[in-house]
Amino acid sequence: GAVVSQHPSWVICKSGTSVKIECRSLDFQATTMFWYRQFPKQSLMLMATSNEGSKATYEQGVEKDKFLINHASLTLSTLTVTSAHPEDSSFYICSARDTIRESYTFGSGTRLTVV
């Protein structure tokens, strides 16, 4: 089946620094990928939709200058959390859409802790 690889699985960074998270579709091409954030005991909240070769579409309330998304190829999307602060600490999850199988496959998530 479809596989999505997300790295790193966890990261600890200092306040003010930037962190990049990678999401790769391993056995299919994904023109569309999605980035979610999940706080403890809450559901997944969609942050943005990433389209290959074009700008990402951000959900209301998500700062596009803080959460930079790049989808330069059909198999890779990256999320960069810029100038991270402790309130950005969360579980970040990516998803890739396989339009042939009409499926959405999720990565294993990245636990970000900002200290």
Add this chain to the structure above:
Amino acid sequence: DAKTTQPTSMDCAEGRAANLPCNHSTISGNEYVYWYRQIHSQGPQYIIHGLKNNETNEMASLIITEDRKSSTLILPHATLRDTAVYYCIVRGYTGANSKLTFGKGITLSVRP
């Protein structure tokens, strides 16, 4: 906003069938019903999806009512490893409607 409503939690005995209900009374004709589950601190795992007809795969069965306003996910023989949060999601086919919007889900606890 999520277009589905699910009970907050339920439990079932190991080895028995788990029937997880979902209401989606405002579903449109071209919208799919997807089910995912999430085990603690992992990414969601795809279970099954359907449009109008009932569907079955190696993991579960999806029963959609004729008016499509509700559905039931059936895990035929629940095991302890099926303990997770299960999300019922309605998804459109194209454009902005093609994204998956998660509600609160239902927490299934399988007891020995």
